[in-house]
Amino acid sequence: MLSGVKAGLVSADVLRREQQELRRHERSTKHLEEESRHTETVFRDKSGRRRDLAQERLEQQQKAEAKSERDEQYARWGKGLAQGRQQQQNVEDAIKEMQKPLARYIDDQDLDRMLREQEREGDPMAEFIKKRKAKENKEKKEKPRYNGPAPPLNRFNIWPGHRWDGVDRSNGFEQQRFARIANKKAVQELAYKWSVEDM
Numbered sequence: 001m002l003s004g005v006k007a008g009l010v011s012a013d014v015l016r017r018e019q020q021e022l023r024r025h026e027r028s029t030k031h032l033e034e035e036s037r038h039t040e041t042v043f044r045d046k047s048g049r050r051r052d053l054a055q056e057r058l059e060q061q062q063k064a065e066a067k068s069e070r071d072e073q074y075a076r077w078g079k080g081l082a083q084g085r086q087q088q089q090n091v092e093d094a095i096k097e098m099q100k101p102l103a104r105y106i107d108d109q110d111l112d113r114m115l116r117e118q119e120r121e122g123d124p125m126a127e128f129i130k131k132r133k134a135k136e137n138k139e140k141k142e143k144p145r146y147n148g149p150a151p152p153l154n155r156f157n158i159w160p161g162h163r164w165d166g167v168d169r170s171n172g173f174e175q176q177r178f179a180r181i182a183n184k185k186a187v188q189e190l191a192y193k194w195s196v197e198d199m
Contacts, residue, residue: 153178 006014043051076084104111119126144162151160154174 006018010018043053045051100108100110146160146162146164148164148166151164151166152168152170152174155177
């Protein structure tokens with residue numbers, strides 16, 4: 001039988017001996033049972049080495065933190081950095097305005113500056129102020145730009161330098177490239193129209 005005793009018709013002596021052997025065997029394995037009851041499970045990888053679960057958990061947590069930080073950064077970039085700065089500036093301005101008293105008097109410098117910066121229709125001095133601002137901006141060093149007839153297109157939409165004399169000295173590669181692209185697009189459009197003609 002599975003328990004180790006004999007099956008069938010058995011005498012009392014044989015039965016007693018078998019039971020004594022079973023008890024002795026149980027007593028000899030009792031200490032092994034006690035030892036194994038309080039031991040921790042050993043986890044191993046495919047190659048048979050022990051796995052350190054605490055270390056793995058820590059690594060997974062660090063990866064999750066790095067991923068969440070990266071996702072947060074991409075979300076911030078997705079909203080737009082300039083828009084975020086503008087929104088922060090709007091909040092700061094609103095807080096600054098909230099701290100001011102409700103009644104604003106004539107000697108309020110912020111109100112005075114805001115009203116001076118507004119452009120009103122029919123203002124006779126507006127043209128003069130615009131010209132003066134343009135002159136101030138012109139005094140700032142600015143790189144000269146090409147101004148002349150429209151230059152030929154190139155792949156990178158780079159504008160020619162300000163000293164360009166207007167003579168196209170290329171080998172014609174750009175024009176051939178644009179012609180190939182236009183031809184390919186036209187062929188694709190024609191093929192599409194031909195394929196849906198019978199519908």
